[in-house]
Amino acid sequence: MVLGGVAVAGIAGLVVSVHEPALARIARPARENFEADSVRRGEQLATLGDCIVCHTADDGAPFAGSRPLRTPFGTLYSTNITPDELTGIGNWSEEAFVRAMKNGVARDGNHLYPALPYEHFTHVTDGDLKAIYAFLMTRRSVSRETPANDLLPGLGFRPLLAGWKLLFLRRGEFEPVMDRTAEWNRGKYLVEGLAHCGACHTPRNLVGGEERGREFDGGVAEGWNAPALDASNPSADRWTETSLHAYLKTGFDKAHGAAGGPMGPVAEGLSRVDDADVKAIAVYVAARMQAGKDRNILAIDNAVEAETRFPQGAHLFQGACAGCHETGSPMGQQGRPPLSQLTAVKMADPTNAALALLQGLPATNGRDQLMPPFAETMSDKDLADVLAYVRARFSDGPAWENLKSLITTARLED
Template sequence: MHVSRRALVRAISGVSVLAVVGLAAAVWFVYEPEIAPIARPDKASFDEAVVKRGEQLATVGDCIVCHTADGGKPFAGSRPLPTPFGTLYSGNITPDEATGIGHWSETAFDRAMKQGVARDGSNLYPALPYEHFTHVTDDDLHAVYAFLMTREAVSLTAPANKLIPGLGFRPLLAGWKLLFLHETSVQPDPSQNAEWNRGKYLVEGLAHCGGCHTPRNVAGGEELGSEFEGGVAEGWVAPALTARNPSASTWTQASLFNYLKTGSDENHSAAAGPMAAVTEGLSRLNDPDVKAISVYIAYKMHEGEPSVISDPSTIDNATQAANENSVGAHLFQGACAGCHGIGAPMADQARASLSTVTDLKLNDPTNAAMAILQGVSAPSGKGPYMPPFAGNLTDKEIVELLAYVRSRFTASPAWTKLESSVTSARREAQAQ
């Protein structure tokens, strides 16, 4: 087929124009302008009542946990945040001008929180859960901004992120946000009361519970249609906050409130792993907001039907479990029975029986293994404490012990791939 030179030139020109237009569109989408720096606001310029409200809202958002390194100054950042794509280090959100957000206007702060874009126009990683913060009202973000701008200014630059090669190229995040960032508000349900709607707003917004308790796809985006069906956080399993939770039938609004406020509940044991830090923060949150959160989560767990709530039942198949696993029974007697055996002192202190612990009922043994390896500390300084056994028990011994307690204290089938799960849990614990 003969093509004239003029036609060929026109075709090439057309393709070139399309390429230029496409490139321009891509650049336009990726590009975010810098927002001019401002002089650091005077603390006295913020209303005291607004600052106090911002403190409570920042507590809901768990800001201090992610933005405070071990032994570091509050909100100064540099905390390592492990992800499947490498390690991120949280930023400094104190009002330091050089290394923090002291030069950030409220407009710049709002853009970062809702669109994941820093003051200088660079894209922020979704470890900052802006896909949830986008649901927060401007008035509440104003209060959080006022609170942060009245904190102690700390000069500290976070270490460089350690990511899989290529993922440090921040413009890629614009594509991620195109797929997974949906800028919407939380709409109240007129069929529910104000407390329920407050709980929904907090859970789906600042509290960003779905950030951990929702499964994610290979790109790290939350799976639509699977909200609150369970996820992973810092190597721990974040159980479902729906009826799929194996302990859903025994979670009540009252027990959820107690657990969130104190870090433990006599019918559900103690918070561990990342959840321990969450409950430590919520211990400082006002009771009405904690109650609203517990009301909404209880509704999700029971699909709006409180009648399905049942009393926890105690399971103790000691004889059968010992006959099936004498090694595990021996290890339990030596390492665990002093606290978890029948008549143990812990049982007389309103502590939960192992038969009520969600981690032992999950299909994945990761949390149970992590608890043995790392131990459990009461978030508020009061309540259950379990020492770490990483240096006392081998992986093989932990496998035997977990198989035994699963058989003795639950009606669930034996865990599969228990050996590899324990090996992975130890590797994860050592990396933290």
Template sequence: MTPLRTAAALAALAVAGLAGFAVVAWKPEIAPIRRPAAGDFTPDEVRRGATLATLGDCAVCHTAEDGVIYAGGRPLATPFGTLYATNITPDEATGIGRWSKDAFKRAMRDGVARDGSHLYPALPYDHYTHVTDGDLDALYAYLMTRPAVSAKAPENSLIPPLGFRPLLAGWKLLFLETGGIAPDPAQSDAWNRGRYLVEGLGHCGSCHTPRNLAGAEMRSKAFAGGVAEGWNAPPLDGSNAAARGWTADTLYAYLRTGLSPRQGAAAGPMEPVVHGLSTAPEEDVRAIATYIGSVMGLKAPAQPTPVSPPVDRAAEAAREHPNGAALFAGACAGCHGDGAPMVAQGRPPLSHVDAVQADDPRNAVQAILQGLKPSSGGAGPYMPPFRDNLTDAQVAQIAAYVRTRFSEKPAWPKLADAVAEAKREGSPQ
């Protein structure tokens, strides 16, 4: 074949490929509807939708800090740039007020908006594809009966060319597996319910599963641990070093209260999850604990291993990290020192906190920077953030002191770099 014919053949192949991709990427617009009225839905359907929205953490992602619930605008930092959550109130101009049930279901299951544009998988439609029609109908009813708020989300800030949404069609071809979850007749009703919630609306794997370079969950390593908003999300499978300390009952208590005598308090992205589950139906939270317990390999009726005695190497830590000791005494000892009210009230000592014992200092550093606070002003563990009160060097000194004093593990290396990275990851630009 002559060079000219070769070039022509390659050009024809390229055109055919682009045409084929265009066919795959194009999705039709679904016609807008009149905004549904509250009377279009039954009270029972709306109540069930409210429960499902809680189990799916919808408000967590779709509410900006100090913003109106479900009005969007919350930033989500990703390795590819910053995405902003959309408005899912029934506002007709900036929300989903003119979306039909079919448009809503397509977005939830296929990641395609009413106007035909592809949605980024920050909306975990790779999980929502498992949700039943009835549950999506109820969720739609609940959202459509919320107060309409006029609020347009900021423009996403992504690495070029990722702002070109048709590219997401290729991502879906590679990574989106559609379809429901069939019940396993060999398992209990609670296990099957828990699996449906964890794999579907709860989308637990979104945080607790590692992702590949394209940002898709590595399904061969489901629940093996991941990173979410700058925090390490621990494994929920048998590789979790703390798995032997859990039972289905202690998992249930942690999901309800955010506290565990062995692992500490829920922090970072897990705080609002626990806040939501604290008000969810008991049988659903127990089902989630049952399923996660089985993934962890817990055997019922397992008994937790005895809690180890607290570690406190105060003298050694003070010798090795005098600056960290002084900073800890001034900023932390009121809650975490000897005889502190928090410890006397039964809160776990720092030597029982996973973040202090972990090989990676990420979560300990993030806790110092961001603190802990109960979601939506509810009750729960509180720790003030020190991001604006301590320098990077001081945060590193405290972390080094805490690691030495309350752990028998090796010192964390390169803590200054870890603090700088934690600040970047915890602050979407």
């Protein structure tokens, strides 16, 4: 079905826009050709766009690419965006770079896969994209070939992407909302453009396009559930402009805990971004999340009932978790949030809670490790017992099911 949908889209695309012309190579511009202010602004914008995270392999130089990006359709490898002339973008003009970012077309005319989130970058101003170009073209040149993508049969045929774009690429400049503040509009521009928050926090259809009408309803990122950024978020009542700003800027908020999974590197990057822009993002997201909420907040702690139902989970919790998460514990008094406030505990899907236990919460932004991984010290059954107990004690939601199977699968995929 997936291949069939892509094929139909591809046929339509072939008729209209399969051919994109190559743009001429240029001699690599000298560093002194770029104004220092433009480079500095480009650095901030590239950090907002999280470019270094996707375009840097674990063993590689910054921006030299080759990072594996796993998708439902196979593995893509990020490209080298250093100014190397043979393996990077050193012979790309400003025009070629802007076209790639807004239309998903490489300098040589090949269509690019939407792992590059041009669905969002298409709304970014040319001026901002040219500043990012100035920043990238003044980085250290690194020669590194990008490995071949490993995709499902047929999906390596790039002209099919022209049809995908006809269906899902909605071009257009950002238009401010006139009855909103400049700060709110700046946040909207960043969230829906360079920061491309919807790329993770919006559900996708069978052919990988963001579902229209469900923007920010929640999605999946690197195996983690990216929660909704609207009023349906289970912790929406507790998120404020202040708490969102702290979470985005430091990767931690005392009422919500630490940024886990792929959100950790995002917060790491935002720690280096101008505070006014991080505040604007927080203002916009908070407005979306609090729309229509009554802010009736209840603390939940069903300790006796949960221990009766899950005695082994309660025993393990006391040994491994209570030092930080029990009411009145020494670490809890130092800023660890009550588990009843954590989105991962409130969500109907236990995936994020399971991954946090398996992988831990690593150090970010100069902080010590916030939670150690338990993958090596607890069995799948032990972890399932702990999760069942935590869900029963600190949430009023229905019990999580098939926890042991979920943990076993997550451990294998980790």
